[in-house]
Amino acid sequence: xxxxxKQAQTAVQAAHEKALEMxxxxxxxxxxxxxxxxxxxxxxxxxxxxxxxxxxxxxxxxFFDMPTGAIGGLSQPGGPLFGIEHSNGGLISxxxxxxxxxxxxxxxxxIGVSGSTVEDDHAVAEAGQLAIEGKR
Amino acid sequence: xxxxxKQAQTAVQAAHEKALEMxxxxxxxxxxxxxxxxxxxxxxxxxxxxxxxxxxxxxxxxFFDMPTGAIGGLSQPGGPLFGIEHSNGGLISxxxxxxxxxxxxxxxxxIGVSGSTVEDDHAVAEAGQLAIEGKR
Amino acid sequence: xxxxxKQAQTAVQAAHEKALEMxxxxxxxxxxxxxxxxxxxxxxxxxxxxxxxxxxxxxxxxFFDMPTGAIGGLSQPGGPLFGIEHSNGGLISxxxxxxxxxxxxxxxxxIGVSGSTVEDDHAVAEAGQLAIEGKR
Amino acid sequence: xxxxxKQAQTAVQAAHEKALEMxxxxxxxxxxxxxxxxxxxxxxxxxxxxxxxxxxxxxxxxFFDMPTGAIGGLSQPGGPLFGIEHSNGGLISxxxxxxxxxxxxxxxxxIGVSGSTVEDDHAVAEAGQLAIEGKR
Numbered sequence: 001x002x003x004x005x006k007q008a009q010t011a012v013q014a015a016h017e018k019a020l021e022m023x024x025x026x027x028x029x030x031x032x033x034x035x036x037x038x039x040x041x042x043x044x045x046x047x048x049x050x051x052x053x054x055x056x057x058x059x060x061x062x063f064f065d066m067p068t069g070a071i072g073g074l075s076q077p078g079g080p081l082f083g084i085e086h087s088n089g090g091l092i093s094x095x096x097x098x099x100x101x102x103x104x105x106x107x108x109x110x111i112g113v114s115g116s117t118v119e120d121d122h123a124v125a126e127a128g129q130l131a132i133e134g135k136r
Numbered sequence: 137x138x139x140x141x142k143q144a145q146t147a148v149q150a151a152h153e154k155a156l157e158m159x160x161x162x163x164x165x166x167x168x169x170x171x172x173x174x175x176x177x178x179x180x181x182x183x184x185x186x187x188x189x190x191x192x193x194x195x196x197x198x199f200f201d202m203p204t205g206a207i208g209g210l211s212q213p214g215g216p217l218f219g220i221e222h223s224n225g226g227l228i229s230x231x232x233x234x235x236x237x238x239x240x241x242x243x244x245x246x247i248g249v250s251g252s253t254v255e256d257d258h259a260v261a262e263a264g265q266l267a268i269e270g271k272r
Numbered sequence: 273x274x275x276x277x278k279q280a281q282t283a284v285q286a287a288h289e290k291a292l293e294m295x296x297x298x299x300x301x302x303x304x305x306x307x308x309x310x311x312x313x314x315x316x317x318x319x320x321x322x323x324x325x326x327x328x329x330x331x332x333x334x335f336f337d338m339p340t341g342a343i344g345g346l347s348q349p350g351g352p353l354f355g356i357e358h359s360n361g362g363l364i365s366x367x368x369x370x371x372x373x374x375x376x377x378x379x380x381x382x383i384g385v386s387g388s389t390v391e392d393d394h395a396v397a398e399a400g401q402l403a404i405e406g407k408r
Numbered sequence: 409x410x411x412x413x414k415q416a417q418t419a420v421q422a423a424h425e426k427a428l429e430m431x432x433x434x435x436x437x438x439x440x441x442x443x444x445x446x447x448x449x450x451x452x453x454x455x456x457x458x459x460x461x462x463x464x465x466x467x468x469x470x471f472f473d474m475p476t477g478a479i480g481g482l483s484q485p486g487g488p489l490f491g492i493e494h495s496n497g498g499l500i501s502x503x504x505x506x507x508x509x510x511x512x513x514x515x516x517x518x519i520g521v522s523g524s525t526v527e528d529d530h531a532v533a534e535a536g537q538l539a540i541e542g543k544r
Binding site (some may be wrong): 140144170172174176177178179180256 | 275277280281306308309310311312313314315316320323
């Protein structure tokens with residue numbers, strides 16, 4: 001099903017280090033190609049409500065193989081995917097979820113981060129993604 | 137786990153008295169630091185649909201350690217958190233939920249009120265909050 | 273819808289006092305004739321998992337107008353109501369939930385208690401019930 | 409909120425090492441005092457259905473501050489807690505979930521493991537528990 005535990009832990013650790021460096025408290029989740037959780041951490045005193053959001057961001061990014069913010073661009077009122085968040089037990093369509101690709105460009109999982117601004121969330125998720133994709 | 141039952145009951149009673157004084161019929165909920173219910177009352181003839189809303193407001197305020205209305209300001213169409221209400225089994229992002237802080241400023245719980253206008257809901261929740269925070 | 277907030281609070285307080293007297297830590301819930309929550313308290317350090325159980329016991333007792341333990345007697349393997357717990361979003365069919373009757377014997381609500389043995393739970397619920405029914 | 413991320417990761421790692429030593433493929437979850445997830449890993453090729461079970465075991469152990477198997481002993485047909493699994497969004501009442509106590513004996517979280525026999529699940533969970541409790 002794609003990403004290994006070792007890879008997922010590498011992504012989580014890189015994201016964790018980025019969060020510590022930025023001084024933000026994050027929930028960090030990695031799912032595999034089946035959109036099922038592989039690794040997760042919640043930093044001390046991170047927002048409790050971000051636990052579910054981080055997992056939903058990772059799932060959403062894998063469900064559609066695109067960054068979560070891209071879906072949000074399409075799900076605004078009047079947009080083509082308005083209301084898509086009602087599917088799949090609840091999607092999150094703002095930034096912080098990013099697919100992780102393996103050799104050959106196939107999506108093998110995704111990372112979702114929540115706990116600060118959406119810009120911070122995305123930056124921390126990207127650190128996790130690059131720890132894997134940069135090593136291909 | 138933060139707020140004690142005695143503190144939660146003090147907050148509920150203060151909010152209840154404020155609601156009686158204002159002539160409004162409220163559902164009043166207090167959760168602890170884990171976002172789990174500690175005390176709840178529904179006033180006679182209060183809106184039945186506000187039962188769930190009051191509890192969700194209290195949880196939402198604790199999930200993100202801010203008043204629920206602040207989240208609603210960010211979750212409008214085009215805003216950075218559009219659609220966040222789909223997380224955590226359903227958030228409520230309009231006013232009426234307020235975190236309750238303990239000594240040292242740590243959030244130890246939250247109060248959620250629903251049954252009238254959002255302005256009234258917030259005023260009643262604030263009465264509950266201040267009954268605890270004013271006694272520090 | 274039956275029981276008033278004042279009556280519900282009387283029941284909760286009587287149950288709370290009984291629990292303190294017995295040295296047990298309880299979750300105590302009262303619902304009205306519509307099986308909707310009217311008053312709730314969780315004592316400090318009471319089992320967290322008993323929060324949901326106390327509310328489900330109160331609802332179950334009102335759903336069928338009988339003590340929850342009576343339903344459990346019918347829902348055992350081979351019994352006529354085997355599996356009934358799957359309905360209504362989850363029933364609890366062991367003791368600790370008791371209907372509360374008003375003048376004329378009509379059920380006007382129910383009390384549910386959870387946090388100790390089922391015998392203790394039932395005894396504390398009964399203290400709440402009698403605080404109302406004994407005053408008719 | 410009890411257990412820290414560092415402690416949770418120590419427990420997960422100890423359980424992971426035990427699982428590798430035993431040659432079993434596990435899902436390992438740690439929750440805090442509020443029964444909210446702090447850390448999670450799923451080993452490569454571990455049963456997918458055990459993901460949810462491991463988290464529910466950790467939550468169940470914290471909900472009632474006892475090993476999950478102890479609840480199962482009481483929830484059998486004819487037992488006092490028959491059907492308790494229907495509460496709290498689904499409990500798991502067979503072995504593999506164990507509370508984790510902090511200084512003074514207070515429960516500060518729990519670990520849940522799923523992926524093999526219940527004996528194996530319990531043994532791996534215990535390795536995680538002892539990595540924390542043995543360091544007090």
